[in-house]
Amino acid sequence: MPEVLTEAAIVDSLRSVQDPELRQSIVDLHMVRGVHVNADHVDVDVALTVAGCPLHQRIESDIKEALGRVEGVEAVNVKLSVMNDEERRQAFQAAFRLREATPAAAPPPPAAARPRERVEIPVIPRTAPGPALLQPSTPTAIIGVMSGKGGVGKSTVTANLAAAIARLGHRTGLMDIDVYGFSQGRLFGVRGEPRVNEDEKIVPWESHGVRLVSMGMFVPEDQAVVWRGPMLGKMMQQFFSDVAWGELDFLLMDLPPGTGDLALDVAQKVHHASLVLVTTPQAVATHVAARAANVAQRAGQTILGVVENMSFVRCPHGDRLEIFGHGGGEELARSLKVPLLGQVPLEAAVREGADGGRPIVLSDPDSEAAGVFLNIANRLIAARAS
Ligand SMILES: Nc1ncnc2c1ncn2[C@@H]1O[C@H](COP(=O)(O)OP(=O)(O)OP(=O)(O)O)[C@@H](O)[C@H]1O
Numbered sequence: 155m156p157e158v159l160t161e162a163a164i165v166d167s168l169r170s171v172q173d174p175e176l177r178q179s180i181v182d183l184h185m186v187r188g189v190h191v192n193a194d195h196v197d198v199d200v201a202l203t204v205a206g207c208p209l210h211q212r213i214e215s216d217i218k219e220a221l222g223r224v225e226g227v228e229a230v231n232v233k234l235s236v237m238n239d240e241e242r243r244q245a246f247q248a249a250f251r252l253r254e255a256t257p258a259a260a261p262p263p264p265a266a267a268r269p270r271e272r273v274e275i276p277v278i279p280r281t282a283p284g285p286a287l288l289q290p291s292t293p294t295a296i297i298g299v300m301s302g303k304g305g306v307g308k309s310t311v312t313a314n315l316a317a318a319i320a321r322l323g324h325r326t327g328l329m330d331i332d333v334y335g336f337s338q339g340r341l342f343g344v345r346g347e348p349r350v351n352e353d354e355k356i357v358p359w360e361s362h363g364v365r366l367v368s369m370g371m372f373v374p375e376d377q378a379v380v381w382r383g384p385m386l387g388k389m390m391q392q393f394f395s396d397v398a399w400g401e402l403d404f405l406l407m408d409l410p411p412g413t414g415d416l417a418l419d420v421a422q423k424v425h426h427a428s429l430v431l432v433t434t435p436q437a438v439a440t441h442v443a444a445r446a447a448n449v450a451q452r453a454g455q456t457i458l459g460v461v462e463n464m465s466f467v468r469c470p471h472g473d474r475l476e477i478f479g480h481g482g483g484e485e486l487a488r489s490l491k492v493p494l495l496g497q498v499p500l501e502a503a504v505r506e507g508a509d510g511g512r513p514i515v516l517s518d519p520d521s522e523a524a525g526v527f528l529n530i531a532n533r534l535i536a537a538r539a540s
């Protein structure tokens with residue numbers, strides 16, 4: 155090999171290789187752990203963000219291709235390992251910072267608040283034979299976020315996962331159909347009546363890169379409306395067919411909390427939706443969530459996993475204070491035979507981010523809670539890719 159072939163030159167060439175999910179250079183994401191130039195070949199150690207990352211073959215072949223172009227490199231040996239939780243958190247945070255530095259198109263400013271009287275959803279003529287998103291062949295991963303009980307942080311979790319997935323470069327929509335409390339407009343800092351485009355489709359709000367459609371577009375948040383099953387089903391159908399979603403990689407749904415008919419309604423209308431279950435560590439919350447999940451599982455839906463929210467408060471000395479109990483999320487995940495996707499700490503900044511219209515993954519990406527949300531977002535991205 156020529157003398158000029160240095161490890162620094164190899165690392166430089168690896169800058170052109172991107173992680174296919176995070177869409178940033180593997181060097182900037184700290185995935186390159188080591189480079190060694192030997193007499194007849196180059197060794198490259200790379201740490202993947204998740205075990206069994208379905209895209210590892212692509213990373214490996216991209217590395218070989220990039221280094222194949224470097225003069226003097228004859229053979230490349232790629233060794234793959236897996237990051238631990240802390241390393242993964244740092245990789246995501248690096249990805250976030252890189253995206254902050256080169257932001258996509260700035261979201262439009264929120265529309266001015268206007269008093270609204272109307273409570274019915276406009277009836278819009280159908281132009282397509284059937285909504286593409288409802289076809290099982292849709293490339294969009296549709297993920298319903300559900301909980302057994304209200305108030306466990308389902309909307310907060312949904313908002314943060316949507317914002318994180320969008321920031322990681324995926325086209326993301328959020329459908330807020332929690333009829334008991336549609337709060338996504340507030341969590342994303344948007345309001346105002348929806349616009350209808352030339353095809354007579356509802357144009358989603360857009361905030362933090364997320365296309366958002368909410369009941370709150372049609373009904374003020376403080377107006378108590380109780381929608382019964384058939385009404386909800388109709389509305390959801392309209393949100394699929396009459397909204398100009400454009401192309402989406404992910405569509406998250408903030409579902410109403412509940413144990414029975416609502417979950418089944420979703421299962422029937424969107425067979426191919428998979429679900430994420432949110433609970434607190436409290437036994438009572440997990441029992442109700444388990445009932446909701448059983449209904450969904452019986453209907454043949456995939457449950458991607460459990461998010462335990464408000465799991466603990468991190469004390470100044472680093473201890474975990476488990477004010478809402480312990481182990482509920484883990485037990486629920488075990489009973490359903492699904493993974494525990496993450497344990498989100500109770501942090502004032504989570505609520506402040508929500509109240510300020512900027513989910514914590516964006517307002518404070520270095521916080522522990524944001525790290526957990528980012529980790530979960532990546533697992534959902536990996537699940538879609540597999
Ligand atoms: N990890 C957290 N740390 C601090 N506050 C949180 C956390 N998760 C949620 N909250 C706060 O708890 C409250 C309830 O959360 P949220 O509205 O997301 O719950 P929900 O399950 O959607 O409730 P609902 O059933 O009313 O729709 C909100 O004020 C939210 O900001």
Ligand SMILES: [Mg+2]
Nearest residue numbers: 309332335337
């Ligand atoms: Mg909610």
